[in-house]
Amino acid sequence: MEGRRTWDGVPLGESHSPPQSVPGRRTPLGAVGLGGFYMQGHQPPPQHCYPTDENQPEPGTSYAQRPLGDGKSKQKMRQGKNVRLNINARERRRMHDLNDALDELRSVIPYAHSPSVRKLSKIATLLLAKNYILMQASALEELRRLVAYLQGTATAAGIVAPPGFDLAGLPATAKLLQPPNLGPPAPPDPPS
């Protein structure tokens, strides 16, 4: 969803600088203290559109609509409301962190990174990343076989390595290409 842009309410007392443009981001960074963001050509929505957890309750929420009782319950409600708003803010921050991680993932997997190309969706990012990992593993395995083959044929034929090419180093190279030893598998969790 490229057009939807929101900006978290900034707690009272914190700077409320205008969002900075960070191309490629879908989500604002305000929640993680890195400033907000809007796509170029998009104006930030009017202030009353922002969900402002710490400042105001969202109109229409169950909390906002709950009828007021006596003073005690009113106080309790206010506290409960603040708790709820804090939980909301945390959850929002958590999702922003998740989106940041997805952005980092997008930046390291090969696909057309271009302003004219639509950003990968979350699910597409995950699937592409999985396929990329499988492809790399396959390529590594092929390379490993090739090194082993070269090692064998070179030795059998008594081939002298050309200058700058260390045949004696092939075994070491092949070793380097071995899968990392991750140790024995972790024992299964004891039944609770």
Place this chain on the structure above:
DNA sequence: TAGGCCATCTGGTCCT
């Protein structure tokens, strides 16, 4: 207009 994608809110569950 329908469908896809997304942000946010919300309540539940689990863990520390």
Place this chain on the structure above:
DNA sequence: AGGACCAGATGGCCTA
């Protein structure tokens, strides 16, 4: 108790 994580619900925006 508080925080992290999760999934369902809701509503907005965009594209075909």
